[in-house]
Amino acid sequence: xxxxxxxxxxxxxxxxxxxxxxxxxxxxxxxxxxxxxxxxxxxxxxxxxxxxxxxxxxxxxxxxxxxxxxxxxxxxxxxxxxxxxxxxxxxxxxxxxxxxxxxxxxxxxxxxxxxxxxxxxxxxxxxxxxxxxxxxxxxxxxxxxxxxxxxxxxxxxxxxxxxxxxxxxxxxxxxxxxxxxxxxxxxxxxxxxxxxxxxxxxxxxxxxxxxxxxxxxxxxxxxxxxxxxxxxxxxxxxxxxxxxxxxxxxxxxxxxxxxxxxxxxxxxxxxxxxxxxxxxxxxxxxxxxxxxxxxxxxxxxxxxxxxxxxxxxxxxxxxxxxxxxxxxxxxxxxxxxxxxxxxxxxxxxxxxxxxxxxxxxxxxxxxxxxxxxxxxxxxxxxxxxxxxxxxxxxxxxxxxxxxxxxxxxxxxxxxxxxxx
Amino acid sequence: xxxxxxxxxxxxxxxxxxxxxxxxxxxxxxxxxxxxxxxxxxxxxxxxxxxxxxxxxxxxxxxxxxxxxxxxxxxxxxxxxxxxxxxxxxxxxxxxxxxxxxxxxxxxxxxxxxxxxxxxxxxxxxxxxxxxxxxxxxxxxxxxxxxxxxxxxxxxxxxxxxxxxxxxxxxxxxxxxxxxxxxxxxxxxxxxxxxxxxxxxxxxxxxxxxxxxxxxxxxxxxxxxxxxxxxxxxxxxxxxxxxxxxxxxxxxxxxxxxxxxxxxxxxxxxxxxxxxxxxxxxxxxxxxxxxxxxxxxxxxxxxxxxxxxxxxxxxxxxxxxxxxxxxxxxxxxxxxxxxxxxxxxxxxxxxxxxxxxxxxxxxxxxxxxxxxxxxxxxxxxxxxxxxxxxxxxxxxxxxxxxxxxxxxxxxxxxxxxxxx
Numbered sequence: 001x002x003x004x005x006x007x008x009x010x011x012x013x014x015x016x017x018x019x020x021x022x023x024x025x026x027x028x029x030x031x032x033x034x035x036x037x038x039x040x041x042x043x044x045x046x047x048x049x050x051x052x053x054x055x056x057x058x059x060x061x062x063x064x065x066x067x068x069x070x071x072x073x074x075x076x077x078x079x080x081x082x083x084x085x086x087x088x089x090x091x092x093x094x095x096x097x098x099x100x101x102x103x104x105x106x107x108x109x110x111x112x113x114x115x116x117x118x119x120x121x122x123x124x125x126x127x128x129x130x131x132x133x134x135x136x137x138x139x140x141x142x143x144x145x146x147x148x149x150x151x152x153x154x155x156x157x158x159x160x161x162x163x164x165x166x167x168x169x170x171x172x173x174x175x176x177x178x179x180x181x182x183x184x185x186x187x188x189x190x191x192x193x194x195x196x197x198x199x200x201x202x203x204x205x206x207x208x209x210x211x212x213x214x215x216x217x218x219x220x221x222x223x224x225x226x227x228x229x230x231x232x233x234x235x236x237x238x239x240x241x242x243x244x245x246x247x248x249x250x251x252x253x254x255x256x257x258x259x260x261x262x263x264x265x266x267x268x269x270x271x272x273x274x275x276x277x278x279x280x281x282x283x284x285x286x287x288x289x290x291x292x293x294x295x296x297x298x299x300x301x302x303x304x305x306x307x308x309x310x311x312x313x314x315x316x317x318x319x320x321x322x323x324x325x326x327x328x329x330x331x332x333x334x335x336x337x338x339x340x341x342x343x344x345x346x347x348x349x350x351x352x353x354x355x356x357x358x359x360x361x362x363x364x365x366x367x368x369x370x371x372x373x374x375x376x377x378x379x380x381x382x383x384x385x386x387x388x389x390x391x392x393x394x395x396x397x398x399x400x401x402x403x404x405x406x407x408x409x410x411x412x413x414x415x416x417x418x419x420x
Numbered sequence: 421x422x423x424x425x426x427x428x429x430x431x432x433x434x435x436x437x438x439x440x441x442x443x444x445x446x447x448x449x450x451x452x453x454x455x456x457x458x459x460x461x462x463x464x465x466x467x468x469x470x471x472x473x474x475x476x477x478x479x480x481x482x483x484x485x486x487x488x489x490x491x492x493x494x495x496x497x498x499x500x501x502x503x504x505x506x507x508x509x510x511x512x513x514x515x516x517x518x519x520x521x522x523x524x525x526x527x528x529x530x531x532x533x534x535x536x537x538x539x540x541x542x543x544x545x546x547x548x549x550x551x552x553x554x555x556x557x558x559x560x561x562x563x564x565x566x567x568x569x570x571x572x573x574x575x576x577x578x579x580x581x582x583x584x585x586x587x588x589x590x591x592x593x594x595x596x597x598x599x600x601x602x603x604x605x606x607x608x609x610x611x612x613x614x615x616x617x618x619x620x621x622x623x624x625x626x627x628x629x630x631x632x633x634x635x636x637x638x639x640x641x642x643x644x645x646x647x648x649x650x651x652x653x654x655x656x657x658x659x660x661x662x663x664x665x666x667x668x669x670x671x672x673x674x675x676x677x678x679x680x681x682x683x684x685x686x687x688x689x690x691x692x693x694x695x696x697x698x699x700x701x702x703x704x705x706x707x708x709x710x711x712x713x714x715x716x717x718x719x720x721x722x723x724x725x726x727x728x729x730x731x732x733x734x735x736x737x738x739x740x741x742x743x744x745x746x747x748x749x750x751x752x753x754x755x756x757x758x759x760x761x762x763x764x765x766x767x768x769x770x771x772x773x774x775x776x777x778x779x780x781x782x783x784x785x786x787x788x789x790x791x792x793x794x795x796x797x798x799x800x801x802x803x804x805x806x807x808x809x810x811x812x813x814x815x816x817x818x819x820x821x822x823x824x825x826x827x828x829x830x831x832x833x834x835x836x837x838x839x840x
Binding site for chain 1: 429434435436437438439440441442444445446447448449450451452458459460461462463464465470477632633696698701702703704705706707709710711713715716719720721722723724725726727729730733734763764765777778779814815818
């Protein structure tokens with residue numbers, strides 16, 4: 001029978017709306033991927049009485065309780081104190097945790113105040129979850145027929161702590177190891193992907209196969225439970241192969257952060273450089289490439305040619321063409337990519353020109369009409385896109401246009417004869 | 421006495437982690453701004469039994485209940501059905517709502533299926549909250565000593581529905597009108613802003629003055645309750661003047677979306693054009709400017725000169741300078757801005773060059789060292805920034821660098837003699 005989970009987040013800053021509860025989202029996805037059934041999210045402030053009542057409630061309606069936040073010295077380790085009390089446990093001092101906290105401060109080159117050592121007090125009999133991403137250790141214990149996991153609040157600590165520390169501990173729920181692999185798919189909507197895979201998804205029990213829609217992309221998570229990691233991986237691999245056989249090159253990577261990472265790694269492997277020429281995306285493609293640390297070894301630069309003058313002056317797009325057809329046409333996309341390839345001195349250049357919205361352009365081209373192009377050593381390709389025409393979807397249109405442009409590079413790097 | 425609030429969100433997609441609960445964050449900020457005390461967030465799935473239990477719980481611990489989601493035909497109007505039952509109310513048909521739903525579909529140029537008319541059934545005696553941003557109307561009622569507000573889930577509907585429809589209804593809690601104005605501050609951290617304003621913040625009762633930290637910025641919300649809007653505005657205005665007197669030109673706008681909007685509007689008013697030259701920000705400044713619809717009337721384009729070759733080749737930065745000092749120095753920032761001004765044919769150009777992280781550059785410049793420059797018709801200014809040296813703060817460093825660059829333009833447009 002599937003276990004039921006409540007995610008209990010502690011933090012007045014959540015109730016004030018200063019931050020969004022991204023931990024609850026990230027953990028929900030991870031827990032669903034483990035086959036656990038998240039039934040409740042709840043948030044309380046830094047208040048012992050309300051937190052204790054929320055813990056009692058969670059005990060009454062879920063058998064796995066995952067808390068986030070309220071660890072660490074500034075909140076007096078509220079969560080650990082309160083959870084320990086609710087489960088009739090004492091806090092005991094863990095010298096090895098104190099040492100870990102001292103080391104963390106040392107590695108950051110910072111002085112440590114003594115109240116940080118308070119964090120080394122943890123519920124008796126718990127499993128300490130070392131925090132390699134911050135100072136407050138987490139912990140996990142089983143009591144009163146409930147499984148409790150306590151994680152720090154900062155998202156940069158919470159998610160890796162869950163993946164690296166809590167998941168192995170939670171394996172006891174299924175009496176084995178849980179592993180997952182995420183395939184990323186671009187070029188087909190979630191419902192179309194589901195249609196193609198529904199039969200297999202319904203038939204599969206272990207591993208499970210679950211889709212998650214992202215803006216303009218779909219993630220497919222394959223999750224297996226087994227006695228050992230190798231055995232779990234052995235269950236995942238044939239399902240991955242099956243999915244890839246069905247979806248073909250719509251699958252652009254496994255366990256990758258996104259198209260920018262795949263494009264950068266592909267180009268790096270082949271010793272090629274990359275540049276951009278952007279009109280409607282306005283710098284977004286370059287921004288997303290340079291979000292990735294180390295992108296400088298591949299990405300040389302880009303031109304944001306928002307005005308036609310810049311298209312002509314910096315990228316060398318024909319002024320006669322711009323006068324005749326305007327900025328939104330296949331030929332301009334092509335000349336932008338070719339011009340960027342030359343002006344930036346790169347092997348591969350992508351471009352995007354179109355109407356992101358909210359209004360049609362002055363020539364009456366509709367919102368959502370975008371052309372992307374790729375200029376490579378062996379040719380130049382242009383793709384016409386008809387994205388959403390809703391005026392309010394400017395951000396979505398820009399994101400999709402960037403994804404399509406990056407996907408052309410990805411396909412070319414994979415050796416596609418027509419990288420569209 | 422201050423009212424206590426629970427935000428109850430309904431949606432299995434939240435529990436699966438498919439979407440983040442941004443409604444709860446946005447509403448929490450709004451409610452805090454109204455002087456209401458949000459004590460709980462809770463999330464349940466599309467399940468009548470668990471929702472009913474959650475409503476009973478909310479009734480027992482809060483006097484204002486704000487629900488999001490679970491309206492609309494795809495979820496069988498779960499929230500309205502369940503809330504009505506929990507408060508012993510029937511659903512009654514509102515013909516004027518049906519008409520509104522028909523009009524919405526007509527205005528979108530879409531056909532309407534009959535199940536949409538289900539949405540015109542609302543709890544008896546409620547105040548209908550018209551939805552001008554989607555199809556599902558919201559509603560509000562008072563019963564059993566509780567105030568209930570039901571809003572649609574999609575964030576693009578939820579927040580405007582709250583501001584435009586729910587806030588006037590909630591005014592009954594304070595027996596009057598609630599108005600707020602948000603000042604945006606750049607250049608000083610939250611705690612420093614609080615230090616400067618603490619005495620006033622503590623002394624003020626109506627209006628209230630509350631700071632909210634954002635990435636590299638602070639928002640100051642002034643909220644007043646009064647019998648009429650004019651009276652409330654009359655209470656806000658002198659406090660705004662007081663805050664501006666204390667913080668001076670650190671305040672860059674009131675009720676604006678951010679620095680890009682202020683910079684674009686300032687340049688538009690003066691008929692000036694704008695361009696960018698970006699190294700470490702990698703297109704982020706251009707991306708943020710072009711996020712704003714209508715930016716094309718001011719922003720002509722930009723160059724992302726990630727490699728030195730592009731700095732020299734496209735922007736005309738001196739190769740000798742690059743050889744001698746490398747890319748991260750004041751002179752390169754200056755030449756990038758001057759070069760962009762010329763290459764792009766713009767009145768104002770900003771640049772950023774530095775080390776975003778995670779690693780120091782090959783010359784040993786530390787993570788967080790960034791230079792931004794502004795080239796204007798009357799001169800060129802350079803600013804040295806020492807942002808965070810934490811390796812993991814690449815995104816933060818890039819955001820802050822972009823803000824500093826934009827703030828230089830803002831200060832120049834405001835007539836500052838030294839726009840730093």
